[in-house]
Amino acid sequence: MEIFGIPSALLGSQLLIGLINGSFYAILSLGLAIIFGLLNIINFAHGAQYMMGAFIAWLALTKFGINYWVALIATPIIVGAFGVLLERTMLRKLYKLDHLYGLLLTFGIALIIEGIFRDQFGISGQSYDVPELLSGGVNLGFMFLPIYRGWIIVAALTVCFGTWFMIERTKLGAYLRAGTENSQMVQALGINVPLLITFTYGYGVALAAFAGVLAAPVFQVNPLMGSHLIIVVFAVVVIGGMGSIMGSIVTGLGLGLIEGLTKVFYPEASSVIVFVIMVIVLLVRPAGLFGKA
Amino acid sequence: MRPTTLASQSAVLNPAVLYTVLLVLGLLAPFTLYPTFLMKVLCFALFASAFNLLLGFAGLLSFGHAAFLGSAGYVCGLMVRDLGVTPEVGILAGTVVAGLMGWVFGSLAIRRTGIYFAMITLALAQMVYFLVLQIKATGGEDGLQGVPRGHLFGIVDLSDNMAMYYTVYAVFCLGFFIIYRTIHSPFGQILKAIRENEPRAISLGYDVDKFKLLAFVISAALSGTAGATKTLVFQLASLSDVHWHMSGEVVLMTLLGGLGTILGPAVGGATIVTIQNQLADSVGSWVTVIMGAIFVVCVLLFRRGIVGEIQALLKRAGMQ
Numbered sequence: 001m002e003i004f005g006i007p008s009a010l011l012g013s014q015l016l017i018g019l020i021n022g023s024f025y026a027i028l029s030l031g032l033a034i035i036f037g038l039l040n041i042i043n044f045a046h047g048a049q050y051m052m053g054a055f056i057a058w059l060a061l062t063k064f065g066i067n068y069w070v071a072l073i074a075t076p077i078i079v080g081a082f083g084v085l086l087e088r089t090m091l092r093k094l095y096k097l098d099h100l101y102g103l104l105l106t107f108g109i110a111l112i113i114e115g116i117f118r119d120q121f122g123i124s125g126q127s128y129d130v131p132e133l134l135s136g137g138v139n140l141g142f143m144f145l146p147i148y149r150g151w152i153i154v155a156a157l158t159v160c161f162g163t164w165f166m167i168e169r170t171k172l173g174a175y176l177r178a179g180t181e182n183s184q185m186v187q188a189l190g191i192n193v194p195l196l197i198t199f200t201y202g203y204g205v206a207l208a209a210f211a212g213v214l215a216a217p218v219f220q221v222n223p224l225m226g227s228h229l230i231i232v233v234f235a236v237v238v239i240g241g242m243g244s245i246m247g248s249i250v251t252g253l254g255l256g257l258i259e260g261l262t263k264v265f266y267p268e269a270s271s272v273i274v275f276v277i278m279v280i281v282l283l284v285r286p287a288g289l290f291g292k293a
Numbered sequence: 294m295r296p297t298t299l300a301s302q303s304a305v306l307n308p309a310v311l312y313t314v315l316l317v318l319g320l321l322a323p324f325t326l327y328p329t330f331l332m333k334v335l336c337f338a339l340f341a342s343a344f345n346l347l348l349g350f351a352g353l354l355s356f357g358h359a360a361f362l363g364s365a366g367y368v369c370g371l372m373v374r375d376l377g378v379t380p381e382v383g384i385l386a387g388t389v390v391a392g393l394m395g396w397v398f399g400s401l402a403i404r405r406t407g408i409y410f411a412m413i414t415l416a417l418a419q420m421v422y423f424l425v426l427q428i429k430a431t432g433g434e435d436g437l438q439g440v441p442r443g444h445l446f447g448i449v450d451l452s453d454n455m456a457m458y459y460t461v462y463a464v465f466c467l468g469f470f471i472i473y474r475t476i477h478s479p480f481g482q483i484l485k486a487i488r489e490n491e492p493r494a495i496s497l498g499y500d501v502d503k504f505k506l507l508a509f510v511i512s513a514a515l516s517g518t519a520g521a522t523k524t525l526v527f528q529l530a531s532l533s534d535v536h537w538h539m540s541g542e543v544v545l546m547t548l549l550g551g552l553g554t555i556l557g558p559a560v561g562g563a564t565i566v567t568i569q570n571q572l573a574d575s576v577g578s579w580v581t582v583i584m585g586a587i588f589v590v591c592v593l594l595f596r597r598g599i600v601g602e603i604q605a606l607l608k609r610a611g612m613q
Contacts, residue, residue: 042408093593099408100354101592104548107541108588115581231537235416238409268427275420279401282413286404 006264012143014260020149020218022256023156024211026249028233030160031207033242034167037180038200041091041102047230048113049205051223052079053212055117058128058221068131068217075213076206083205087198110227117223125220152214159210160249167245176200235278241291251289319462328458329526330570334563335465336523341546341558342472343515348544349553350476351508352488356411356540357398357418358516361391363535364421365517366524367431370440373525380443380451384464384521391517392510394421399509403502406491415537422535436531440524457526464522468515473555475511484508516543545584548591551598560599 028046035043043049056075060066066074086109094101130148137146167173178186179196187193212226219225233252240251255274262270269276281289322331340362347353365387373383402413425431432438442451451457475481487494487501495501524530533539542565550561565584572580591598597605 036408042412090589090593097596100411101596103354103356103408103411104544105589105592107544108585108592111541111585111588112582113585115578115583115585118581119578227537231415231419234412235419238405238412238416271423271427272420275416275423278413278416282401282404 008142009144011264012140014264015257016143016145016149016260017263018257018260019253020152020256021259022253023153024215024229024252025233025236025256026160026252027156027207027211027214028229029236029240029248029252030163030245031204032233032237033245033248034163034176034207035201035204036242038176038183038197039087039091039095039102040099041094041106042099042234043201043204044103044106044230045086045110045113046106046204046208046233047226047228048110049079049083049208049226050212050215050229051117051226052082052113053209054128054216054219054221054225055121055212055223056209057213057216058126061128062126068213072210072213076209079209079212080202080206084198084202086205087201091201092194092197114223114227121223123223125222125225128216128221130217148217152218155214156211159207163207164245164249232274235274239274239278239281239288241288243288244290247288247290316466319466323455323458328454330566332458332461332526333523333570334566335461336519336526337543337546337562337566338559339465339468339522340516340519341543341550341562342469342555343512343519344543345547345552345554345558346472346475346515347508347512348547349558350481350488351484351505353403353505353509354411354544355398355402355414355509355512356537356544357414357416357421358513358543359535359537359539360398360418360421361394361513361516362520362523362539362543363425363530363532364394365391365520366530366534367425367437369521370437370524370530371430373443374437374440379447380445380460380525383443383525384518387521387524388514388518391520392514394517395510395513396506398513399506403505403509415540418535418540419537422532422537425532425535431530434532436529437524438529440528440530442525442528451525461522461526464518468518469559471511472515476555480504480507541588542584545588545591547598549587549595549598551600551602551604552596554598554600554604557598557600564599 028050032043032046035041053075056078057068057071060071060075061068090105090109091102094105130146134148134151137144139145165173167176175186175191175196179191179193183193183197186196215225236252236255237248239255240247242248255277258277259270259273262273340358344355344358347355368390369383369387372378372386373380378386398414398417401417402410405413426433442457444450445456445460449456449460451460483494483499483504486497487499487504491501520530520534523534546561546565547558548561549564550559551557565587568583568587569580572583576583595602
């Protein structure tokens, strides 16, 4: 079976990879957007925290025999707690200053984390076995679907929509949205805004770590895995605009798919296509697809 | 009690004296220190000073300046090595290409402000990185090797380290003078006004975008000068010069030396290059950790930077 002269199996598998990358873009840009909304800082350490997630899961499995499912729950909590610590000890001191200092501080933190992991584990990748329950694959007729890859998409979308639901439909989410609009007013109404900020940062970081654990079995676990990804995610954020939660999810998935298609039709451009789209969006709609000017 | 009059009484603070002393020190330096090390310091000092024009005086944080440094290095290297042009033409070509790239980057990035500006420049620079990695002429992972230093104006042989040093020194002084003049011109004053209060600058009738773009182009072009010169010194243009780590490093140099001070970035550049040279052999990958730690300390406790702190100290001493 062929579509546009391309074998459907090839097209299908590239679209699947695109969808998987898109799932990671979606979770990571969602975390960035939530943090930016309330803290007004862009978390440059997001990639490093994603890498920490993957590494902690790998360490847990190889050193302590802790399985994937436990790691999937525990790792985001551990890394999220680390994020809470960062917010309480460092980020907190910067809220009154120019927002750019937050970017610079988290950049420094990213360098520290990456440097330490590189020193400990080198730059060669470590492999993480797919959990038994999700190994193997199914034949969909037009292509072969490894079950784990399907699981990534399901898990990522569940977490993204869960987060969307929490923010748009619950009381806590209402506080958060109110805090994004006017944190002083919310504070005056008796909500503990500093605690809300700490929680938000911790949650955003935990999302990054969750993505890291999901990624461990498909990508090589390696200290630099986050730094390249985060720059692409920045471009995704510029394209989508950080104004809307759903916007982050849709933009992330969409760009993943476009990247997958580029790999089929014009592979040379696949590493730059997201940046090219960013340039076009900036020319046509500078505020981003879902952004407020 | 105006601090400025007091400051001008102090010989150290008199800019004319200070710059004369520094100029002479620069001329004498290669007799006591290793010239190649000094040339590296000068290249990064110029790079950081050019970067500071944008961040320190226009308040625009570009996280993609490695693209200008690196691309100019490749352009200069290719022209000198493969087309056989003289070194000064190579440096000029690198500067022009970096300036043109700055015009393209700048026109796109100034459509957004603040954090978005930083992210856009970072993403554009990453695109340049991938292009450099994929284009055949740039040598991919190996970088561009075996660039001859050539003969300056076809006469002076630059393979002699001293001749090369004074060429680099002249380039640095010229670049630094351009930055100094820019900052102290009416144009520089308008940049500061935009940094302090953009809406107000707009309401005063200034075409803010045009000023930002021009600052971006000057900054990019001079970063290119630094990159092209660096390629001649080391006879190599490497992929690490276009990597985002380099963009981060120049931010660090500027921050450590003193954001928005004239000499700060040069001091910061010299400090970082020295630290890296000293540590590279002994601590390996811990260099990244140390750079990160300096970043964190600068942001949390030391936002004025080295030169900024010294200025504040002198000011306080002058007040008493």
